[in-house]
Amino acid sequence: MDARPHERARQGRHGLVSVALAALAVAAASLFAAVAGGLLRACPATAPPGLPGWLVAGATSHAALMICGFLGTLVATERAVAVGRAWAWLPPAASALGALLLIGGDAGHGRLALLLAGLAFVGVSVAIVRRQFAPHTILLAIGAGAWLVGNAMLLADAGTPLPWWFAFLVLTVAAERLEMTRLTRRARTTGLQLAAVVAVLLAGATAASLAGAVAALGIALFGAGLLLLAAWLFAHDIATRTIRAAGLGRYMATCLLLGYGWLAVAGVGWIGLAAGRPWRDMALHALGLGFIVSMMMAHAPVILPALTRVRVRFGAAFYAPVALLHVSLAIRLGLGLDDPLRRGMGAALNAAALLLFIATMAGAAVAWRLARGGPTRRELD
């Protein structure tokens, strides 16, 4: 029979799937280089000479590859799919290019491409605000602005971009969770409370970018902002309700709530770091792995099909990499707090959790194909 109207519309919407796949392939390469480089950094022994260039780049540009090359490309791809316009693909294309240049050892042009990605992403986010003027779209745009500031700092070599980069990720998550609170019977103050938390986080990131004692105050303020955000999420997020659902809903809620716990730990880590405690690993990785990667694991079974048209069949196996991530992070940041060997072991298990998650997703894609890949039934034919 003729192509159905919906099929035709669908083909139109998905003409850019190959672009999405290319962006995600670079994001995956970025993740691989960043994790391998991260393990090199976490290893207590001295790195042997003669390492390949990509591995050295993975170690020196670990944060840029993880946050911009991997997560930034992923978030920008997600947004491009939502917008559904060709120009919305400029941010993920630019950040993917930036990641490739960083991995290839051309840091100068790589940083320039990331700045372009940040600029374009602000443009796309403003377009979304114009399409839907709402608190959560405004917050997404503020998050995009934070990414731009971080990328500009990286290019100018003007201090650490980490608070801004993390602000980008944290505000993006906060915006998406704020949107979900619309389903609950929220008080008028719910949004105002989050606005105050965002103000604390941005003030912290700004002060942390300055010199001297103000910077320490900024780091502490950023940590306080993370703690407040964790409290806000526990109080208002729908995950405390959807945890009672079955299947995928419960899995997502489990990842979200565990992530909120690590967000609070990260807040303590940043405050401790400001007070001179050796808690840098806790500050960065309770946030980056415990919170952000947990959010990614929560949403991957839903987002991957949205981006690539590859559907996955959810099953209990998804809990295995999640459990490994959280246990290994507890080893790394708990037992490894004063013990570099345990910290290194925890970091290696963190990497294993990421690999196991990728394998689980691949297996779930095969399982879906086996279960529902055949021709559509027409029961009333």
Place this chain on the structure above:
Amino acid sequence: MNALAAHDRVESHDPFPYAGPVALRAAIEGALRRVVDPEVAMSIVDVGLVYGVDVSERQVRVLVTMTSAACPVVDVIIDDIWHELSRVLPASLAIDVELVWEPPWMPARMSARARAVMGW
């Protein structure tokens, strides 16, 4: 026999506006109830994302919305709607799922069950 004969048509508004043959009404509602918004772990019918279904002689037209314009799972949900409807509808009927943003989704659109789950 033409399943869409005028005397078989029905118009109803609960749980979503429906205009079409009475014979297909339950099957269509059942199919749409099997489409789950993964983020909230509830059916799109319960969340109130279905704005209307209109069945003509040649096609089924479904109007749906999303809670957010920045939501990338739109296509997954639309595919699921298409898949579930194609399982229960005759192949002679084309399926047209249209995404609309007006009027914007409001919490009041949720079903009593969904509102209870979300603490209303």
